[in-house]
Every structure is written in C-alpha cells, then in structure tokens.
Amino acid sequence: MRLRIWTYLFKHGLMNISNNRLTHLISMGTITLTMLLFGSFMLVSYNLNNWIKQWGESISMSVYLTDDIAEKTQQQIEEVIQQFRGAELIGFISKRQAMLQLKEGLGDQAGLLDGLADNPLPSSFEILIKNAKENQIDPKKIKVSLEKMDGVEEVQYSEQWAERFKGLLDILKIVGFIVGAFLGIAVLFITTNTIKLAIYSRRDEIEISKLVGATDWFVKIPFLFEGVIQGIVSSGTAILVLFFVYYLFSVKSVYLFGLPVLDFVFLSQGHALMIIGFGVGLGLVGGFIAVGRFFKV
Amino acid sequence: MIQIFSVSKSFGGNIALKDISLRVRQGEFVFITGPSGAGKTTLLRLIFGTEKPTGGQILINKINLTRIKRLKLDMLRRKIGFVFQDFKLINTRTVFQNVALALEITGERSTIIRKKTHQALRALGLEKKENAYPLQLSGGEQQRVAIARAIINDPLILIADEPTGNLDPDITKEIMLLFRSINLRGTTLVIATHSRELLEDTGQRIVVLNQGRIVDEIVA
Numbered sequence: 001m002r003l004r005i006w007t008y009l010f011k012h013g014l015m016n017i018s019n020n021r022l023t024h025l026i027s028m029g030t031i032t033l034t035m036l037l038f039g040s041f042m043l044v045s046y047n048l049n050n051w052i053k054q055w056g057e058s059i060s061m062s063v064y065l066t067d068d069i070a071e072k073t074q075q076q077i078e079e080v081i082q083q084f085r086g087a088e089l090i091g092f093i094s095k096r097q098a099m100l101q102l103k104e105g106l107g108d109q110a111g112l113l114d115g116l117a118d119n120p121l122p123s124s125f126e127i128l129i130k131n132a133k134e135n136q137i138d139p140k141k142i143k144v145s146l147e148k149m150d151g152v153e154e155v156q157y158s159e160q161w162a163e164r165f166k167g168l169l170d171i172l173k174i175v176g177f178i179v180g181a182f183l184g185i186a187v188l189f190i191t192t193n194t195i196k197l198a199i200y201s202r203r204d205e206i207e208i209s210k211l212v213g214a215t216d217w218f219v220k221i222p223f224l225f226e227g228v229i230q231g232i233v234s235s236g237t238a239i240l241v242l243f244f245v246y247y248l249f250s251v252k253s254v255y256l257f258g259l260p261v262l263d264f265v266f267l268s269q270g271h272a273l274m275i276i277g278f279g280v281g282l283g284l285v286g287g288f289i290a291v292g293r294f295f296k297v
Numbered sequence: 298m299i300q301i302f303s304v305s306k307s308f309g310g311n312i313a314l315k316d317i318s319l320r321v322r323q324g325e326f327v328f329i330t331g332p333s334g335a336g337k338t339t340l341l342r343l344i345f346g347t348e349k350p351t352g353g354q355i356l357i358n359k360i361n362l363t364r365i366k367r368l369k370l371d372m373l374r375r376k377i378g379f380v381f382q383d384f385k386l387i388n389t390r391t392v393f394q395n396v397a398l399a400l401e402i403t404g405e406r407s408t409i410i411r412k413k414t415h416q417a418l419r420a421l422g423l424e425k426k427e428n429a430y431p432l433q434l435s436g437g438e439q440q441r442v443a444i445a446r447a448i449i450n451d452p453l454i455l456i457a458d459e460p461t462g463n464l465d466p467d468i469t470k471e472i473m474l475l476f477r478s479i480n481l482r483g484t485t486l487v488i489a490t491h492s493r494e495l496l497e498d499t500g501q502r503i504v505v506l507n508q509g510r511i512v513d514e515i516v517a
Contacts, residue, residue, distance in 0.1 A: 002404050004404065004406065004407070005404045008401060008404075008407075019389055020389075202389075204385075204387065204388070205387050205389070205390075207385075208385050208386070208387055208398075209398065209402065210371075211347070211374070211379065211381075211385060212374065212375075212398055212399045212402060212446065213371050213372065213373075213374035213375035213399070213402055213403075214371065214398075214402040215368060215371045215402075216367065216371075218402055
C-alpha cells in the first residue's frame with residue numbers, strides 16, 4: 001500500500017475518534033476499567049511471587065548457645081560456621097543484647113520482664129545463607145551438624161516456617177493462575193464487545209465504503225488504528241491510576257514474623273509494557289473481530 | 298459490456314428472477330422497468346455484485362461475476378457507479394467527504410481528489426453545499442450528491458435504482474438530462490424505474506420485467 005494511503009488511513013482513524021467522541025470515551029472507559037482490574041491482579045501476583053522468591057532465596061539462621069559455654073568452644077563454633085559454603089556470619093548476640101532486643105520489641109509491655117531473676121535468653125550466632133537454592137545449600141544439614149557440637153543448644157532457621165507455608169503458597173499460585181486466565185478471557189470478552197458496539201454504530205460507513213469499491217483492508221485499517229489508540233490510552237490511564245493507588249498504599253508497611261512482608265513494589269517496566277501491549281492487542285483483536293462482521297457486502 | 302446468461306435468483310423459497318438473459322452494449326442507455334416486486338433492484342444488485350445469482354452467468358466487461366474474487370470485485374466496483382434508491386450517503390461526513398470517498402479509496406493524490414470533487418459538485422450545482430451534511434439537504438440534493446459520487450471516477454457503467462423516485466418533476470427532468478449528458482460521454486447507463494413518465498419519448502431501449510421474467514423489450 002502506498003504511503004499516502006497509510007497517511008490517509010491514519011488521519012481517518014484520528015478523525016473518526018474525534019467525530020465519535022462519546023462512543024470512544026465509553027469504550028476507552030470500559031477498557032481502562034478492565035485493564036485496571038487486570039493490572040491490579042498483576043501487581044498483587046507480582047508482589048506475591050517476589051515475596052515467595054525472596055523468602056526462598058535467603059535463609060537467616062540462629063545458632064543458640066548453652067549458658068555455660070566456654071569461650072574456646074564458642075570460638076570453635078564460630079570457626080565451623082565460617083567454613084560453611086555460602087554462610088555468612090552476621091554477628092553474635094549476647095544474652096544481654098538478646099534481652100535488650102526483646103525489651104525493645106515489647107515496647108510498652110517491657111515491664112513484664114522486670115520480675116525475672118535471671119536472663120532466660122540464650123546467646124546466639126546469627127547466620128545468613130544467600131541464594132541457598134541456587135547454590136544447592138541444604139540448611140537442614142548445617143542445622144544437624146551444628147546441633148551435634150558441644151555448646152550448641154538449638155539451631156533455628158527462617159525457612160522452617162516458610163516451608164510450613166509452602167503448600168499454601170503453592171495453592172495461591174495455582175489459584176492466581178486460574179483467576180488470571182479467567183480475568184484475561186473476561187477482559188477480552190468485554191473489550192471486544194465494547195468495540196463491536198462502537199463499530200456497530202458505524203456499520204453504514206463500512207457498507208458504503210465497500211459499495212464504492214474500497215478493499216477490505218482500506219476499511220479495516222482506520223478501525224484498527226482506532227483500536228490501537230484506544231488500547232494505548234486506556235492501558236496508559238490504567239497504569240497511572242494503578243500507580244496512584246499503589247503510591248497511597250505503599251506508605252504503610254505490614255510486618256509478618258518480624259519481616260516486612262508487605263514491602264510492596266510497583267510493576268516493572270516490562271510489566272507496564274506488557275499491560276500496554278495487552279491493551280493494544282485487545283484493541284486490535286476487538287477491532288478486527290468487530291469489523292469483520294459487517295463485511296458481507 | 299454487460300452480458301447476462303439464463304440468470305436466476307431466489308431468496309429462500311421466493312423466486313426473484315427466473316431465466317434472465319440480457320446484453321447491454323458499451324455506451325448504451327437502458328431502462329429496466331416493471332411493477333414493484335418485478336425484480337428490478339435484484340437485477341441491478343446482481344450486475345453490481347452485491348448479490349450472487351442462484352443460477353446462470355453474469356459477465357461485466359468480460360469478467361465473470363459468479364467466479365470473481367473479493368479483491369477483483371472491489372476493483373471492478375470502482376469502474377461501476379451505483380446510485381442507490383436510498384442514496385447511501387454517510388451522514389457523519391460532509392457532502393465533499395462523501396463524494397471524495399470514491400477517489401480516496403483508489404489512493405489518488407489529495408490535490409487531484411480536491412480538484413475532481415470540486416468539479417463534480419459544481420457540475421451538479423452543489424458547490425455551495427460542500428460543507429453541509431446529508432441530513433441537512435433535500436431529497437433532490439442528496440440524490441445529486443449520490444450521483445456526483447457515482448460519476449467522479451468516470452465509470453464505465455452507471456447504474457441507478459429509481460433515481461427520481463422521490464423527486465418533484467422539475468428535479469426529475471434535470472437529473473434525466475444529467476444522465477443523458479453522462480451517457481453522451483460514453484458511459485453505459487442502466488436505470489431501473491417504475492415511472493411511466495420517465496420512459497415517455499426517451500428514444501432508449503426499455504426492458505420490461507414482471508414477476509422475475511423479461512416480458513418485453515421496446516424502444517420508446
């Protein structure tokens with residue numbers, strides 16, 4: 001097709017939007033809402049996956065020591081810890097520091113601890129194991145070997161509770177996938193039907209263009225341009241609204257087991273482009289399906 | 298130019314045309330007449346390719362319409378002007394845009410489109426109505442816009458379905474004069490009408506249809 005026809009078709013697409021402002025506003029509003037729904041779902045599932053990944057990647061381990069531990073034994077334990085591949089010794093927390101941390105954590109309720117004659121809290125080594133899965137480090141083995149040593153009372157690691165939630169998280173992932181698929185189909189259905197209705201109001205224009213000898217593509221392309229423009233504007237608006245809502249919520253952090261689990265992050269650039277791409281795709285597919293219905297002249 | 302061989306057309310159980318054979322030579326001016334429901338519009342729609350015959354063959358400029366591909370039919374329609382009974386104008390576009398559409402689809406340069414559209418509208422006395430919308434025009438004016446759009450491409454054939462059906466006698470006369478001048482320039486004309494007045498003293502060939510069959514052919 002010649003360049004001047006493409007220019008004409010593009011201009012025509014823009015002219016159609018301007019001539020049919022109300023219809024376009026209604027369909028863009030609908031697409032924005034459905035894209036907002038889809039984007040919200042993506043944002044939640046993206047963050048959920050992030051958290052699961054983060055929990056699985058880094059394991060924090062506490063090696064609790066017996067109260068009567070000799071200084072030499074403590075040094076030996078420290079040396080053993082440093083020899084473990086991938087394990088990083090974050091620090092040593094003495095009995096006194098542990099008590100201070102607990103008091104700090106209790107805040108106003110710290111007075112409850114005043115009646116204690118002795119400090120019941122053990123001293124501990126804090127270890128961080130990075131990229132445990134990637135480096136094939138089994139925290140269980142480290143736990144067992146450390147617990148065999150003299151002076152070690154107990155070893156606890158963060159993955160233990162994460163493992164307890166693994167089943168639940170797996171279910172959440174499957175549910176997320178199913179909900180996402182249904183949501184995708186619903187968005188496609190709503191959008192194509194909205195565009196169909198918008199095009200239906202202009203069926204005469206399609207019929208007349210065909211009667212004067214316009215090729216199918218000549219008639220289709222302005223509608224497809226309109227679909228693309230609608231898709232870009234609607235998904236762009238949806239992302240902006242989503243970012244605004246995210247900004248309002250991201251001010252607050254929620255903690256679970258002492259970890260900032262709701263350390264909410266916004267969608268990546270790739271995800272934003274994916275939403276815009278999805279919007280454009282919906283506009284194109286919607287336009288394509290809808291226009292085809294009026295081509296029987 | 299137009300060759301029709303034993304063409305039949307039925308819609309469901311209703312027979313609209315039965316065993317029609319007709320030949321229209323290049324540059325000829327032919328009227329198709331008959332009472333309402335005789336099959337005039339169906340015959341024109343078959344010639345234009347908006348309907349396919351149930352039986353028989355139709356050749357337009359040696360192209361067989363019964364076996365024509367979509368794209369080729371689009372190209373053929375650019376050489377056939379059709380003036381519809383209900384005008385078929387796009388109400389959301391101006392008179393100028395409606396007429397220019399027939400050239401825009403061919404990918405013609407915008408300067409040529411503007412020039413030819415102005416010329417066509419001037420020829421039909423519509424130069425002052427260029428920016429008006431179809432619904433702001435009278436029936437006669439809408440008819441002239443439809444004719445302007447049909448002739449702007451210098452078609453080989455001009456088909457008109459009841460072109461003066463809703464017009465007063467003065468405008469009817471004016472439009473028939475216009476058709477004659479178009480015919481004099483070499484365009485083949487096929488006009489369907491049930492108006493007896495229109496056929497009087499035309500000196501043209503008249504094909505009479507009744508109940509889907511050709512019952513008579515005369516020269517008035």
